[in-house]
Amino acid sequence: MTSELPEFYFRVRENGATVFRVDTQNRQRRIDMNQIAVVNIRNGEIKPHGNHSLTDQEEAVIRDWMEERLTVLSTRDMDDIYRAVDYLNLTTQWAQSRASEEQLEDVTDALLLAMHDLRSVLVRKKADRLMKVRK
Template sequence: MASALPPYYFRIRDNGAAVFRINTENRQGRIDMEQIAIVNTNRGDFKPHGDHELSQDEEIAINDWINARQAQLAARDLDEMRRTRDQLNLMTQWALSRATDAQLEELTDDILLAIHDLRAVLVRKKADRLGKP
C-alpha cells in the first residue's frame, strides 16, 4: 500500500528551493504541483511565488524545512571537512610510499601553498578563539 504524499514538495536548487503544494484531489487522480514560494537557505528567508498568498500553515512548513535544511547542510560541510582531513593523511602516506619524483614535482608547490594558506587561517582563527573572554 502506497503511503500518502506530503502536502509540500521542495525542489532543491542552488542556495534554496522552489516550494510546491501537492494536490491529488482531482478527477484524473493525477498529482498536481502548484508552485507557492521560493526559498533562500543562505538568507534563511522565503517569498511567495507570483500572486500566491502564503497561509500560516504554509509558512510554518517552509520555516521548518529551512531549519532542517540548514542543519543538514551544516552537518554535510563538517563531514566534508573531516573527509578532507582524511585525504590529507592519505596524501601524506602516498607521498611517502608511492609518489614518483615527477608526480611530486607536479603537485608540491600547489599543495604547499594551499596548506600554507589553510594553516594561516586556522592559526588566526585559533588565536581569535583563545583571545575571547
C-alpha cells in the first residue's frame, strides 16, 4: 500500500460517480474529502457540486476517469456474456444428466422463453449485419 493518497476519489454510482478532492493537508492530519462534482457516464455530463467551479485540471482528471470507467464497464459486459455462454452449457449438462422431472417442470417454460427471445434477437442482429456487408 502506498503512503500517498490520490488527489481525487471517485465514489462509483449506477450511472457514474460522485467526485471528491482528497485533502490531508490540515492540522489534524485527517483525511477530508470535499465533493466537487457528480459525473454521469451515460450522457458524459459533469456537474460541479454546489458553488465549486471545476478547474481545467479537475475536468481533465474527471474525463480521463470517465474514459477508463467506460473501458472497465465494456470489458465487464463482455466477460458477463462469455460467462452466460458457459452457464448455458452447464445448464444443458444439468438438464441432460442431473435434473429431476420436477426441477425441469419448474424451469422449462422460463428457459424456453428466454432462449427463444435471445435467439430471435441474435438472428435479427446477424441478418442486419449481413445486409450491411452486402450493400
